[in-house]
Amino acid sequence: MIVTLTVNGELRSASVPPETTLLVMLREHLHLTGAKTGCDVGDCGACTVIVDGLAVNACLMLAAQADGRTVTTIEGLATREGLHPLQKVFEETGALQCGFCGPGVIMTSKALLDHTPEPTPQEIRTALTGNLCRCTGYVKMIEGVQEAAAMMRSPQSPALAGQSPALAAPEQK
Numbered sequence: 445m446i447v448t449l450t451v452n453g454e455l456r457s458a459s460v461p462p463e464t465t466l467l468v469m470l471r472e473h474l475h476l477t478g479a480k481t482g483c484d485v486g487d488c489g490a491c492t493v494i495v496d497g498l499a500v501n502a503c504l505m506l507a508a509q510a511d512g513r514t515v516t517t518i519e520g521l522a523t524r525e526g527l528h529p530l531q532k533v534f535e536e537t538g539a540l541q542c543g544f545c546g547p548g549v550i551m552t553s554k555a556l557l558d559h560t561p562e563p564t565p566q567e568i569r570t571a572l573t574g575n576l577c578r579c580t581g582y583v584k585m586i587e588g589v590q591e592a593a594a595m596m597r598s599p600q601s602p603a604l605a606g607q608s609p610a611l612a613a614p615e616q617k
């Protein structure tokens with residue numbers, strides 16, 4: 445079957461078997477390998493992408509279920525002007541160690557910040573319960589999400605200088 449998605453702002457199509465997951469379509473058919481294959485059964489969150497504004501485990505969603513929908517992957521966050529504030533903060537603060545969980549954590553955090561621009565540490569912790577990290581205690585990650593949120597709320601922030609208007613004033617849902 446032909447599945448067509450809007451991925452990171454571009455219309456992309458692939459011919460896939462009906463049982464193909466969104467994760468396999470992204471990684472193997474569209475060559476977007478930022479979303480990771482961890483458990484493949486919905487336990488680890490390494491495969492998290494955003495579909496129509498919601499963070500989802502791409503290993504649990506059929507590509508057919510995503511047909512016609514809008515998908516954002518980690519590859520879609522940075523702009524020509526620079527990294528997304530979440531990427532920038534995580535890179536600068538060493539919030540991650542091995543990094544395997546990183547794309548999923550960042551996409552879950554982005555979905556949270558798109559809906560909740562000023563989350564509490566508990567709200568961030570709750571949002572990240574589906575993202576397993578075997579290396580860290582989540583403390584730096586949670587601080588990093590709060591720091592990125594502050595940057596995104598403040599268009600004057602030096603970290604956002606040169607970023608697109610969409611980043612300086614994130615779309616509200």
Ligand code: FES
Binds near residue numbers: 492
């Ligand atoms: S690979 Fe999808 S939740 Fe683990």
Ligand code: FES
Binds near residue numbers: 541542577578579
């Ligand atoms: S940094 Fe290694 S799994 Fe999270």
